[in-house]
Amino acid sequence: xxxxxxxxxxxxxxxxxxxxxxxxxxxxxxxxxxxxxxxxxxxxxxxxxxxxxxxxxxxxxxxxxxxxxxxxxxxxxxxxxxxxxxxxxxxxxxxxxxxxxxxxxxxxxxxxxxxxxxxxxxxxxxxxxxxxxxxxxxxxxxxxxxxxxxxxxxxxxxxxxxxxxxxxxxxxxxxxxxxxxxxxxxxxxxxxxxxxxxxxxxxxxxxxxxxxxxxxxxxxxxxxxxxxxxxxxxxxxxxxxxxxxxxxxxxxxxxxxxxxxxxxxx
Amino acid sequence: xxxxxxxxxxxxxxxxxxxxxxxxxxxxxxxxxxxxxxxxxxxxxxxxxxxxxxxxxxxxxxxxxxxxxxxxxxxxxxxxxxxxxxxxxxxxxxxxxxxxxxxxxxxxxxxxxxxxxxxxxxxxxxxxxxxxxxxxxxxxxxxxxxxxxxxxxxxxxxxxxxxxxxxxxxxxxxxxxxxxxxxxxxxxxxxxxxxxxxxxxxxxxxxxxxxxxxxxxxxxxxxxxxxxxxxxxxxxxxxxxxxxxxxxxxxxxxxxxxxxxxxxxxxxxxxxxxxxxxxxxxxxxxxxxxxxxxxxxxxxxxxxx
Numbered sequence: 185x186x187x188x189x190x191x192x193x194x195x196x197x198x199x200x201x202x203x204x205x206x207x208x209x210x211x212x213x214x215x216x217x218x219x220x221x222x223x224x225x226x227x228x229x230x231x232x233x234x235x236x237x238x239x240x241x242x243x244x245x246x247x248x249x250x251x252x253x254x255x256x257x258x259x260x261x262x263x264x265x266x267x268x269x270x271x272x273x274x275x276x277x278x279x280x281x282x283x284x285x286x287x288x289x290x291x292x293x294x295x296x297x298x299x300x301x302x303x304x305x306x307x308x309x310x311x312x313x314x315x316x317x318x319x320x321x322x323x324x325x326x327x328x329x330x331x332x333x334x335x336x337x338x339x340x341x342x343x344x345x346x347x348x349x350x351x352x353x354x355x356x357x358x359x360x361x362x363x364x365x366x367x368x369x370x371x372x373x374x375x376x377x378x379x380x381x382x383x384x385x386x387x388x389x390x391x392x393x394x395x396x397x398x399x400x401x402x403x404x405x406x407x408x409x410x411x412x413x414x415x416x417x418x419x420x421x422x423x424x425x426x427x428x429x430x431x432x433x434x435x436x437x438x439x440x441x442x443x444x445x446x447x448x449x450x
Numbered sequence: 451x452x453x454x455x456x457x458x459x460x461x462x463x464x465x466x467x468x469x470x471x472x473x474x475x476x477x478x479x480x481x482x483x484x485x486x487x488x489x490x491x492x493x494x495x496x497x498x499x500x501x502x503x504x505x506x507x508x509x510x511x512x513x514x515x516x517x518x519x520x521x522x523x524x525x526x527x528x529x530x531x532x533x534x535x536x537x538x539x540x541x542x543x544x545x546x547x548x549x550x551x552x553x554x555x556x557x558x559x560x561x562x563x564x565x566x567x568x569x570x571x572x573x574x575x576x577x578x579x580x581x582x583x584x585x586x587x588x589x590x591x592x593x594x595x596x597x598x599x600x601x602x603x604x605x606x607x608x609x610x611x612x613x614x615x616x617x618x619x620x621x622x623x624x625x626x627x628x629x630x631x632x633x634x635x636x637x638x639x640x641x642x643x644x645x646x647x648x649x650x651x652x653x654x655x656x657x658x659x660x661x662x663x664x665x666x667x668x669x670x671x672x673x674x675x676x677x678x679x680x681x682x683x684x685x686x687x688x689x690x691x692x693x694x695x696x697x698x699x700x701x702x703x704x705x706x707x708x709x710x711x712x713x714x715x716x717x718x719x720x721x722x723x724x725x726x727x728x729x730x731x732x733x734x735x736x737x738x739x740x741x742x743x744x745x746x747x748x749x750x751x752x753x754x755x
Contacts (some may be wrong), residue, residue: 232694232698235452235461264749270562274741277561335749342749346497357652358492375454375461416455417689425685428509428693429678432700439704443712444524 212268219260221247221253221318221386221398227417228373239402241384242368244361250301250389251277251356251367252312255291255402257380260288262316266335281335289377290343292351293369295358303392310387310394312338347374402423457692458502464698468495471510471702478703478712480717481726482513482669483647484677487572487733490644491701498695499751504643505684506692506699508677511645513700514707515674519575521711522667529618529664533671535625536632536650540676543636550641568642569737576730582656583723619660619668631657632672639676647673650731655723662719666711696731 187418220243228237241253268278269361294301298313316334327330348450356369381403388396406414416424454461470492474485488506492504522528526528539592577595610624632651639646654665734743 230454232454233452234454267584267745267748267750274565275743275745276565276741276749281541305516340749344749351658370563377565378459409458410454412691417457417685417691417693419688422682422694423690424689425682428513428685428696429681429693430511431693431697432512432681433516433678435697435700436513436518436707437520437703439517439708440520440524443521 191288192283210270212394217389219243219386219398220395221400223384223400223402226400226402228402228404230379230404230410231408232376232410234410235377237373238370239373239384240368240370241386241400242366243359243386243398244308244366245386245388246366246390247363247365249362249365249395250295251358252292252298252302252387252389253356253369254312254385254387255289255308255382256287256311257289257377257382257384259285260289262288264339266338268408282324283339284324286321286339288348288380289319289374289382290349291355291371293355294353295367297353298351301392302394306389308394310397314349314389329345342393346376347372348376373402377404393408453694453698454725455695456493457651457690458498458506460497462496462498462695462698463507466494467698468702471514471699471704472706473702475514475517475706476710476713477680477706477729478514478647478670479513479521479645479707479712480495480666480714481671481710481722481729482666483726484515484673485647486511486585487643487648487728491736495727498549498692499690501688501694502690502695505681505688505690506686506695508645508680509691509693509696510699510703511673512681513696514703515670515677517622517668518670518707518711519625519674521708522663522670525609525617527667528661528662528671529616529668530671531574531614531680532616532619532654532658532660532741533626533668536668537629537672537675538591539629539632539634540639540646540672542639542680543633544676544679547637547640554641564642565737565741567638568644569741571638571642571649572730572734572737575648576727576734578656579652579727580731582701583720583727587720587724588639616660619658619664621659623658628658645673645676645680648726651726660723662716666714666722670707671674734754750752 222242224240224242228239239255245251249323252272261282263280263282265277266281266415270276270278292298292312300305302312306395307313308319311317311320314336323332323335323339326335340349355371356367359366384388384400384402386398387394405411451464452461454466470489474489477488485506487505488502489510491505493507494500498506504600519528551560582677607624607627610626613622614625615622617743632650635649635653640647650669651665652676654660654669655662660668674751680739681691
């Protein structure tokens with residue numbers, strides 16, 4: 185499992201950058217402990233019996249720091265249908281809304297309520313909390329900022345209903361150990377989360393500011409028959425369709441024959 | 451026990467699709483409907499994306515209607531000649547209906563037209579069947595045979611060219627009649643995105659004057675071909691047939707269709723019609739409630755209606 189040490193705001197991209205940051209830390213004579221983050225598994229395999237999973241994140245941080253753990257998929261584009269009232273009383277699909285720069289999965293857990301430990305600016309800078317996500321997202325077509333806020337709230341409700349978005353505080357378990365503290369959190373991994381490479385980011389917070397971040401990844405992947413069936417449906421639709429039809433015809437006739445034999449007495 | 455569905459990209463308790471298949475297959479074998487108007491919304495309710503639900507249901511109906519057609523064919527209740535004429539009309543109607551949807555989409559009020567067509571067709575068909583079968587049950591009870599009177603409509607139908615006799619159904623019609631009504635149902639079914647069994651059954655009973663038991667078998671026969679076509683097109687163009695979900699559904703539905711066909715032989719035509727009418731009316735009420743009650747979520751996945 186990769187463990188990354190990063191000073192506030194700087195992200196490790198290559199080994200070179202890693203070395204550079206380490207040098208900077210040394211040069212600054214920093215006394216802070218290194219923030220670490222480790223997930224219990226970095227590879228979730230979707231097979232036929234997959235029904236979600238659980239992921240634990242643990243690591244070490246400076247004593248007395250607050251922590252925020254964010255799990256997110258890469259940002260993307262999503263198109264949804266919106267419901268509205270027609271003729272004053274009929275609920276129907278009244279058009280489409282496009283959400284840009286929003287993650288498909290977003291799960292945020294903090295030691296205390298986010299608003300109590302972070303300033304607005306810091307939340308926005310690191311994309312922490314729904315309001316930061318909303319500012320970053322692009323939604324269209326909407327007429328005003330109010331309308332954007334309203335539809336973003338609906339978007340969050342939609343995502344929460346399928347367990348893809350969640351925000352909580354107080355779940356993170358902390359045990360002090362001298363000048364450092366160990367943290368641990370166990371999270372449900374929803375089966376609705378699509379195959380993708382997810383990033384787990386841990387933020388150490390002091391005086392309403394992010395002072396350190398660490399990062400690790402969880403790859404969700406289809407394997408075996410699930411992978412081959414999904415691939416065939418996508419890349420070889422005609423063959424897949426014919427197989428599906430033949431299987432259905434075979435099953436229908438098969439059951440019919442069984443009933444004819446078994447049902448002779450009727 | 452849970453299984454992961456590779457195209458729907460979700461996990462489901464296997465007892466849900468098997469149970470749903472059993473229930474809807476039973477209705478299919480009893481009444482000669484595909485049951486898409488029940489199955490698709492139920493699958494969506496259990497977390498299957500709407501486009502996958504509709505496409506996979508058509509795959510499942512291939513199995514259920516094969517099983518049902520086979521059961522009805524064994525006892526001589528499939529009018530293949532009538533079935534082929536209806537299919538020919540239905541095929542042409544389907545092509546026309548798909549074009550109609552494109553026009554509606556371009557005009558921007560497709561959803562409204564689709565929902566309203568659905569509610570009105572279900573409501574009218576359900577109400578008519580209910581009143582008619584209630585009436586004929588009462589008539590049977592008092593042993594009064596209504597004198598068959600020759601209406602203007604009947605004279606017009608008799609005057610059409612290409613008159614032919616349908617042996618299994620024991621009726622004579624112009625070949626144009628099943629082709630025309632098959633086409634009409636095809637158009638409506640394509641617009642509503644359903645198989646159209648609940649429309650085809652009343653057309654066969656009230657317009658083509660076929661006996662109820664032959665109606666059920668013949669309807670299943672033509673549904674089988676429609677659903678083969680739809681399954682192929684959905685797999686080929688939209689890639690949203692979930693094979694695993696279809697297998698789970700058909701485990702229940704093929705069995706249900708046999709039980710339904712067996713059970714149907716013990717019921718009289720009027721009884722079958724009135725039960726179907728009640729189910730159609732119940733679905734109508736459900737759709738009207740969906741349209742008028744505030745939804746819990748104002749955003750839904752794209753695709754589907």
